[in-house]
Amino acid sequence: MGKITGLESVEDIPSKVLLTYGAVQELVGEGRDINDISVSAITERAGIGKGTIYDYFDSREEIIACAFLFYVRQTAERMTETMRGVASFQEEIHLLFDQLDGDSEQKTCFVRFVHGATDNSKYSPIIREKLRETEIGRKLPEQLFGEMIRRGMESGEISSELPVEYVLYAVFCKVMTYMMCIATQESFDIDTKRMRELIIAGILKELKQA
Amino acid sequence: MGKITGLESVEDIPSKVLLTYGAVQELVGEGRDINDISVSAITERAGIGKGTIYDYFDSREEIIACAFLFYVRQTAERMTETMRGVASFQEEIHLLFDQLDGDSEQKTCFVRFVHGATDNSKYSPIIREKLRETEIGRKLPEQLFGEMIRRGMESGEISSELPVEYVLYAVFCKVMTYMMCIATQESFDIDTKRMRELIIAGILKELKQA
Amino acid sequence: MGKITGLESVEDIPSKVLLTYGAVQELVGEGRDINDISVSAITERAGIGKGTIYDYFDSREEIIACAFLFYVRQTAERMTETMRGVASFQEEIHLLFDQLDGDSEQKTCFVRFVHGATDNSKYSPIIREKLRETEIGRKLPEQLFGEMIRRGMESGEISSELPVEYVLYAVFCKVMTYMMCIATQESFDIDTKRMRELIIAGILKELKQA
Amino acid sequence: MGKITGLESVEDIPSKVLLTYGAVQELVGEGRDINDISVSAITERAGIGKGTIYDYFDSREEIIACAFLFYVRQTAERMTETMRGVASFQEEIHLLFDQLDGDSEQKTCFVRFVHGATDNSKYSPIIREKLRETEIGRKLPEQLFGEMIRRGMESGEISSELPVEYVLYAVFCKVMTYMMCIATQESFDIDTKRMRELIIAGILKELKQA
DNA sequence: AATGAATGAGTTTTCATTCAT
DNA sequence: TATGAATGAAAACTCATTCAT
Numbered sequence: 118m119g120k121i122t123g124l125e126s127v128e129d130i131p132s133k134v135l136l137t138y139g140a141v142q143e144l145v146g147e148g149r150d151i152n153d154i155s156v157s158a159i160t161e162r163a164g165i166g167k168g169t170i171y172d173y174f175d176s177r178e179e180i181i182a183c184a185f186l187f188y189v190r191q192t193a194e195r196m197t198e199t200m201r202g203v204a205s206f207q208e209e210i211h212l213l214f215d216q217l218d219g220d221s222e223q224k225t226c227f228v229r230f231v232h233g234a235t236d237n238s239k240y241s242p243i244i245r246e247k248l249r250e251t252e253i254g255r256k257l258p259e260q261l262f263g264e265m266i267r268r269g270m271e272s273g274e275i276s277s278e279l280p281v282e283y284v285l286y287a288v289f290c291k292v293m294t295y296m297m298c299i300a301t302q303e304s305f306d307i308d309t310k311r312m313r314e315l316i317i318a319g320i321l322k323e324l325k326q327a
Numbered sequence: 328m329g330k331i332t333g334l335e336s337v338e339d340i341p342s343k344v345l346l347t348y349g350a351v352q353e354l355v356g357e358g359r360d361i362n363d364i365s366v367s368a369i370t371e372r373a374g375i376g377k378g379t380i381y382d383y384f385d386s387r388e389e390i391i392a393c394a395f396l397f398y399v400r401q402t403a404e405r406m407t408e409t410m411r412g413v414a415s416f417q418e419e420i421h422l423l424f425d426q427l428d429g430d431s432e433q434k435t436c437f438v439r440f441v442h443g444a445t446d447n448s449k450y451s452p453i454i455r456e457k458l459r460e461t462e463i464g465r466k467l468p469e470q471l472f473g474e475m476i477r478r479g480m481e482s483g484e485i486s487s488e489l490p491v492e493y494v495l496y497a498v499f500c501k502v503m504t505y506m507m508c509i510a511t512q513e514s515f516d517i518d519t520k521r522m523r524e525l526i527i528a529g530i531l532k533e534l535k536q537a
Numbered sequence: 538m539g540k541i542t543g544l545e546s547v548e549d550i551p552s553k554v555l556l557t558y559g560a561v562q563e564l565v566g567e568g569r570d571i572n573d574i575s576v577s578a579i580t581e582r583a584g585i586g587k588g589t590i591y592d593y594f595d596s597r598e599e600i601i602a603c604a605f606l607f608y609v610r611q612t613a614e615r616m617t618e619t620m621r622g623v624a625s626f627q628e629e630i631h632l633l634f635d636q637l638d639g640d641s642e643q644k645t646c647f648v649r650f651v652h653g654a655t656d657n658s659k660y661s662p663i664i665r666e667k668l669r670e671t672e673i674g675r676k677l678p679e680q681l682f683g684e685m686i687r688r689g690m691e692s693g694e695i696s697s698e699l700p701v702e703y704v705l706y707a708v709f710c711k712v713m714t715y716m717m718c719i720a721t722q723e724s725f726d727i728d729t730k731r732m733r734e735l736i737i738a739g740i741l742k743e744l745k746q747a
Numbered sequence: 748m749g750k751i752t753g754l755e756s757v758e759d760i761p762s763k764v765l766l767t768y769g770a771v772q773e774l775v776g777e778g779r780d781i782n783d784i785s786v787s788a789i790t791e792r793a794g795i796g797k798g799t800i801y802d803y804f805d806s807r808e809e810i811i812a813c814a815f816l817f818y819v820r821q822t823a824e825r826m827t828e829t830m831r832g833v834a835s836f837q838e839e840i841h842l843l844f845d846q847l848d849g850d851s852e853q854k855t856c857f858v859r860f861v862h863g864a865t866d867n868s869k870y871s872p873i874i875r876e877k878l879r880e881t882e883i884g885r886k887l888p889e890q891l892f893g894e895m896i897r898r899g900m901e902s903g904e905i906s907s908e909l910p911v912e913y914v915l916y917a918v919f920c921k922v923m924t925y926m927m928c929i930a931t932q933e934s935f936d937i938d939t940k941r942m943r944e945l946i947i948a949g950i951l952k953e954l955k956q957a
Numbered sequence: 958a959a960t961g962a963a964t965g966a967g968t969t970t971t972c973a974t975t976c977a978t
Numbered sequence: 979t980a981t982g983a984a985t986g987a988a989a990a991c992t993c994a995t996t997c998a999t
Contacts, residue, residue, distance in 0.1 A: 133963085150448040152362040156990060166964040168992075177990065228445055235438055235510040237360040282517060283525045286504050294500035300445045307492060315493045323533035343980090366973060376981040378975080387973060553959090570867040572782040576994060586960040588996080597994060648865055655858055655930045657780040665931075702937060703945045710924035714916050720865040727912060735913045743953035763984085786969060796985040798971075807969065960999085968992075975985080 121173045123183030124251045130187075134173050136163040141184035145229060146222040151181055151240065182243040185233055188226055193261050206269030210288075210317055213265075214295065218313075228296055262288050275324045284324060291320045331383045333393030334461045340397075344383050346373040351394035355439060356432040361391060361450065392453040395443055402436060403471050416479030420498075420527055424505065428523075438506055472498055485534045494534060501530045541593045543603030544671045550607075554593050556583040561604035565649060566642040571601060571660065602663040605653055612646060613681050626689030630708075630737055634715065638733075648716055682708055695744045704744060711740045751803045753813030754881045760817075764803050766793040771814035775859060776852040781811055781870065812873040815863055818856055823891050836899030840918075840947055843895075844925065848943075858926050892918050905954045914954060921950045 121134055130138075140162035144154050156177050160167045174180045199216060203209050217224055233244050248257075259281075266284050269275035275284060298312045331344055340348075350372035354364050366387050370377045384390045409426065413419050427434055443454050458467075469491075476494045479485035485494060508522045541554055550558075560582035564574050576597050580587045594600045619636065623629050637644055653664050668677075679701070686704045689695035695704060718732045751764055760768075770792035774784050786807050790797045804810045829846060833839050847854055863874050878887075889911075896914050899905035905914060928942045 131962095145447075148447050150446060152448060155988085157988095167990095168965065169963050171991065172962070225447075231507070232442055232446055235507060236442055237358050237435075238362060239360065279525070280521075283522065283529075286508060286522070286526075287529060290500050290504035290507070293503060294496050297441070297445060297500070298496060311490075312493065312496070315489070316496075319493075319497060319533045323529045365971085370982095377973095377983095378981050379979080381974070382979070568867050570869065572868065575992085580961095587994095588961060589959050591995070592958070645867075651927070652862055652866055655927060656862055657775075657778050657855075658782065659780065699945070700941075703942065703949075706924050706928060706942070706946075707949060710920050710927070713923060714920035717861070717865065717920070718916060731910075732913065732916070735909070736916075739913075739917060739953045743949045785967085787967095797969095798986065799984050801970065802983070960997100962996105962998095964993100964996080966993100969990090971989075972985100972987100975983105976981100977983095978981085 120175055121179070121183055122250075123179075123186040123247050131173065133163070133165050133169055134183075136165055137170060137173070137180060138184045138187045139163065141181065142188055142222070146225055148225070151229070152238065154181070156180070178239050178243055182240050182247060185229065185240070185244060186247055189230055189257065192223070192226055193257055196261055197264075200265060204268075205272055206265060206274040207317075207321060209265045209268070210320060213292065214313060214317065217292065217295065224296055224299065227292065228300065231293060259285070269324070273326065274321065276326045279324065287323060288320060291316050330385055330389070331393055332460075333389075333396040333457050341383065343373070343375050343379060344393075346375055347380060347383070347390060348394045348397045349373065351391065352398055352432075356435055358435070361439070362448070364391075366390070388449045388453055392450050392457060395439070395450065395454060396457055398436060399440060399467065402433070403467055406471055407474070410475060414478075415482055416475060416484040417527075417531060419475045419478070420530060423502065424523060424527065427502065427505065434506060434509065437502065438510070441503060469495070479534070483536065484531065486536045489534065497533060498530060501526050540595055540599070541603055542670075543599075543606040543667050551593065553583070553585050553589060554603075556585055557590060557593070557600060558604045558607045559583065561601065562608055562642075566645055568645070571649070572658070574601075576600070598659050598663055602660050602667060605649070605660065605664060606667055608646060609650060609677065612643070613677055616681055617684070620685060624688075625692055626685060626694040627737075627741060629685045629688070630740060633712065634733060634737065637712065637715065644716060644719065647712065648720070651713060679705070689744070693746065694741065696746045699744065707743060708740060711736050750805055751809070751813055752880075753809075753816040753877050761803065763793070763795050763799055764813075766795055767800060767803070767810060768814045768817045769793065771811065772818055772852075776855055778855070781859070782868065784811070786810070808869050808873055812870050812877060815859070815870070815874060816877055819860055819887070822853070822856055823887055826891055827894075830895060834898075835902055836895060836904040837947075837951060839895045839898070840950060843922065844943060844947065847922065847925065854926055854929065857922065858930065861923060889915070899954070903956065904951065906956045909954065917953060918950060921946050 121130075137159060140159045141154065143162060144158060145151065149158075156170065157167060159180065160170050163170075170180060174183065196213075196216065199212060200209055203212060217227065232238075233241055234248075235241070262285055263281070266275060266281060266288075269284075270277050295313060295316050298307050298309050298316075301307065302309055331340075347369060350369045351364065353372060354368060355361065366380065367377060369390065370380050373380075380390060384393065406423075406426070409422065410419055413422060427437065442448075443451055444458075445451070472495050473491070476485060476491055476498075479494075480487050505523060505526050508517050508519050508526075511517065512519055541550075557579060560579045561574070563582060564578060565571065576590065577587060579600065580590050583590075590600060594603065616633075616636070619632065620629055623632060637647065652658075653661055654668075655661070682705050683701065686695060686701055686708075689704075690697050715733060715736050718727050718729050718736075721727065722729055751760075767789060770789045771784065773792060774788060775781065779788075786800065787797060789810065790800050793800075800810060804813065826843075826846065829842065830839055833842060847857065863871055864878075865871070892915055893911070896905060896911055896918070899914075900907050925943060925946050928937050928939050928946075931937065932939050
């Protein structure tokens with residue numbers, strides 16, 4: 118039995134691995150830091166034996182990285198689904214922010230994604246490697262926001278002079294900013310509702326025709 | 328002697344504590360993940376006894392959190408200094424990005440800051456707590472970018488209708504975006520120079536009068 | 538079905554058991570230490586299921602001990618065969634050493650035999666027990682060297698005053714010495730060819746009429 | 748603090764390391780196989796903390812190998828001491844065998860030495876490496892038996908035509924044979940007293956002038 | 958009879974923290 | 979005050995053995 122790579126299609130994932138992913142997701146969702154989640158905690162939560170997990174993964178790092186990738190893929194799919202049937206870029210942005218507001222676990226995930234891709238932890242090189250190994254990583258942002266951006270350009274909401282990559286980062290960055298506002302509202306006395314409006318206005322202003 | 332809180336003014340910090348802060352800074356600057364820096368590594372690098380550090384700090388978490396706070400305060404001061412004597416907002420933004428480009432340790436620090444303030448690690452609640460406990464946290468972003476923004480508004484580069492907090496987050500977020508581009512350029516084939524230009528153009532466009 | 542004892546005659550050994558013995562033999566021949574050969578490694582090499590082996594053996598220890606016994610019996614038989622048709626004791630000794638020189642796996646086996654019979658491992662008591670349980674053990678050295686010694690005595694090459702057991706040990710000991718020379722030549726700068734000659738001369742001298 | 752190499756002179760060995768060596772010696776002396784002695788068992792027996800041992804050694808393998816080397820060096824010294832003031836080669840051989848008969852732990856050690864130097868375990872390469880690294884290994888047999896052999900040659904008990912190395916191996920091998928007799932007496936119904944006489948007679952006969 | 962996924966006890970190893978000096 | 983040797987709790991990981999299929 119080959120080890121899990123984190124890139125297999127959902128129907129090919131063994132049930133114990135799905136339980137593992139679910140356990141990691143839960144624990145992270147409960148606010149536990151990735152570095153403080155032990156293998157025992159994962160297997161206990163997943164309801165499987167401690168040894169079983171090593172039949173599927175090579176190490177704790179692989180477990181975390183794969184669970185993380187799975188979550189990102191899942192989320193991407195869900196979002197793509199949601200965006201279907203939406204007309205304008207503005208509407209889409211609002212929908213995106215609604216999503217983030219609604220699901221607190223969603224927010225956690227988003228912040229984790231940025232961390233996972235940018236920090237120096239043991240997981241980040243594995244995650245980056247896995248993203249590079251496959252189409253998933255390269256296509257992920259495109260898949261998530263690509264359609265959205267294309268419509269925006271067609272409708273004239275987005276300047277057609279801007280390269281798609283830049284728009285991607287710009288949108289991503291606004292989402293990130295909103296997450297930051299929410300995360301730090303306690304420390305910095307932020308009115309998140311007002312912020313949300315300003316951020317959305319900002320992205321629309323930044324991207325529209327000069 | 329009371330333990331170190333991380334909030335004392337620089338002249339009140341004992342020399343061994345300064346050595347500790349310096350050691351943590353070095354180790355993080357060398358690309359080591361905070362979770363993988365042991366107390367031994369810190370004391371060895373600082374050139375002090377392993378037991379000594381517990382005369383000043385209660386736990387490893389406190390060490391990291393305080394060292395982190397110290398670094399942030401130091402960086403804020405240094406940046407404020409640099410910005411002095413600069414005329415336009417545009418010039419300031421360019422200077423800020425130059426700083427980040429020049430000093431790789433600076434970049435690491437910046438990314439760490441966001442992580443430290445937004446993740447679920449053992450350190451973040453301590454850091455957030457310390458930020459709340461004092462004026463430092465509340466004043467920090469204001470101190471860093473406040474003057475910059477004020478000038479921008481005076482010169483008309485920034486719309487006076489925007490609340491200062493929003494502009495703060497917007498600038499911060501652009502810096503973060505640039506850091507992300509650099510961190511992920513390998514994975515996503517990004518032309519960082521072009522990105523820099525677009526990001527700076529974006530922030531100016533987003534903030535200017537409607 | 539009763540479990541395997543390691544003492545059944547070759548034609549009564551089930552094919553899966555023979556595959557098991559072959560696998561252990563191979564792995565030891567490849568230089569792996571007995572203590573580091575896992576049950577998985579054995580079953581994988583044997584091409585049988587990991588559970589299947591427990592239909593035949595009670596434990597890992599039994600597997601190793603029985604495989605070992607089988608190897609010893611096989612080797613004894615092969616040697617007896619080789620010795621047939623040789624005239625003098627001197628010639629036989631040379632042939633014996635030639636065998637050891639030719640087959641590196643043979644050497645490994647020989648060293649293992651001494652270890653297996655003299656160490657304190659989990660296997661040795663089982664092996665000793667099995668040897669005692671049957672005629673095989675008691676007859677083994679006699680079978681191997683008995684004929685050789687008898688001829689030596691008839692031809693006058695071996696003093697008839699010496700008890701057969703002693704001669705057995707003496708011959709065995711010389712073989713052991715030669716193995717030691719080979720094993721330690723690197724550490725102690727030994728000329729193994731010269732040693733071989735001296736050892737053979739030594740045994741002949743030691744055993745001949747006073 | 749540098750890690751233990753197993754080659755430091757006795758007075759330079761820290762007390763905790765001596766306790767460790769003592770514990771390993773005891774456990775082996777009690778008949779436990781080296782592969783079945785856990786680090787916990789050693790530290791418990793030594794009366795030190797489980798973590799402490801890793802301040803001195805890098806791994807379990809190093810612990811075993813160093814403890815083993817220490818034992819060999821100790822034994823060699825003790826034997827050299829005993830041999831001082833003995834006149835003839837014959838007398839020395841008897842004394843050597845008396846020693847082995849007297850101390851059951853001594854016997855265990857001797858058998859272990861041969862195993863340690865000739866098997867494929869994780870320890871043997873480390874032990875061989877350490878022996879090669881220093882004068883100790885190369886000088887060990889010479890130190891043990893060298894003086895003995897020199898006297899034998901002077902008194903005419905040993906043929907001066909034989910190279911010293913060969914005599915070394917021959918004596919060593921006889922000791923080994925005796926150990927084997929004792930270890931296997933149960934399995935093979937051996938009269939060890941008679942064997943001892945024959946072995947001693949054999950070595951004298953083998954080595955004397957032609 | 959044969960399988961191999963699943964298990965968990967047991968192993969080695971690390972490291973934050975203590976405390977005698 | 980400063981030290982670093984000593985600790986042991988807890989972590990990652992292995993593998994002989996079981997048992998549902």
